[in-house]
Amino acid sequence: MSVAARRGGRFVRRLAHRLGGAPETGSAIWDTIQLARHQDRPYPLDYITRLFPDFEELHGDRLYGDDPAIVAGIGRGEMGPVAVIGHQKGRDTTERTYRNFGMPGPEGYRKAMRVMDVADKLNLPVITLIDTPGAFPGSGAEERGQGGAIARSMQTMLRLRVPSIAVVIGEGSSGGALALGVTDRVMMLENATYSVISPEGGAAILWRDAARARDAAAAFQPTAANCYRWGIADVVVPEPAGGAHRDHDEAARLLGGYVARSLRELHALAPADRKRQRRDRYRRIGAYREVAAAVEGVPQG
Template sequence: MTADAELGIRERLAKLSGVKLLGGTRLSAETERLQRQLDRLSSDTSDEEIWRSVELARHPDRPYTLDYVERILDDWFELRGDRTRMDDHAVVTGLGRLDGRTIAVVGHQKGRDIKERTRRNFGMAYPEGYRKAMRVMGLADRHRIPVLTLVDTPGAYPGVAAEQHGQGGAIARSQATMARLRVPTVAVVIGEGGSGGAVAIALADRVLMQEHAIYSVISPEGCAAILWRDASQAKKAASAFKPDAAHCLELGVIDGIVPEPEGGAHTDPEAAATLLREAVLSHLDELVDLDPDARRRARRAKFRAMGVLA
């Protein structure tokens, strides 16, 4: 872990420790969560652990967006269609209540069996999916409703039809839409966070990753195919670019790690949902009282600073 990464977490810990706790606040839980992240980052992550995160992020029994919606939201109402061409089933959107607070949810959805995976295109969205996401985010902005996005996709669909429908432009416009939102936004990578298909709905005030999720510009297999012309070298590629949560936090592309039950989220979906719910509520509580313009400026500054070399 770099000194700057550790310093950032320590500064946030110090800030929270100095706040007087009031009834009903979750600051103590947030402090404990940050301390766990600091402890985790203090130890090196082996290549085997990195590849284990890749395997767990892709586990077929891992909870998907609708699994979490069912467990953490009340009064869920799904919104469908992009109002232009079709309803892309790889992206689900809707409104629900989280701890009494109405929020808008946008998330990728994979399938459990072959039939559903085909219908949902394995969580790989067409441009229509991102247009649907933008429609719901715009609705949330007009009604001052916080936005939660759940990222779980190998990437945006790369087929000819998707390109003909404007895939690249849809991804760019989705990011621009999120950059302009005046409402609080939290994004959580709950499985695979693949390339532009992931970042299209992850340009948020707070970007979190579940402990065994992955987030990268390319899949390990794709990277191996380019560098060594051999996709079977995926494990070697993953150890090189480190898509796991601990290294993404160290790199500064995410703001926090959501712990998972022992063995991964699929071993206890109820516990995983509880941990996710607590993390989202904690960050929303931090964001909701900030000035909308200041929050938007901070969001833009954070993403513009990524990749800048001193």
């Protein structure tokens, strides 16, 4: 087990001890989701300006256009040169509208793949910062190949020869998040969430009522501590007291330490070994079990 993973594991155990060793309640899970979505929480550009002050953003997918919901480029800081890709939600109403609330279309994922290819050619590590309620579900995005773009992004990440780290810094929901999450190491901030679908989307499917989002969240428990226990996240990164939104500088400092240690460990591996371990990691994730019957009111069959 890596040094970063051991430290992240110790933090999770301390977190569990603070909770008295009891499972998280629906109320606690919902509180975490609200923290993950907090409007003052640091977004990718907030981390990039602190960790990679020399950053050159790249635009466009060379096919259709540019997608502001994805920020991507080459940065340099104390860790050396890296490729950084992230979902950017926007801080106010105007910017959130411009960035489509952090929900990328296919051109956003094609832009991300373009930067991944550049990183692979230049032997630069790839760091992704995940914070999205999901890929944009509009008809235009589907017509331009949304599903295929997400699938190819995942395939591209599996084939990278360079080290790769994904960090869920806020909410990581659906394929929109997973498209940037197939990496050597997956980190989650203490109050981040990672799930196959947003609570509202899950409730709309299970009960045909998005208002039951709390029930859906309680059922699939998307918190960082749970994702670590299930082997989905390798590391849980602590946040400043009260949440990352309270102190952006400290949140970036804490995250930077964990990322730097993981990069050193990954650089020590041969590219072929990294690719093999990456593929093995995702083959191990998941287990089949009957869960629908345990959730009251879930339609059967």
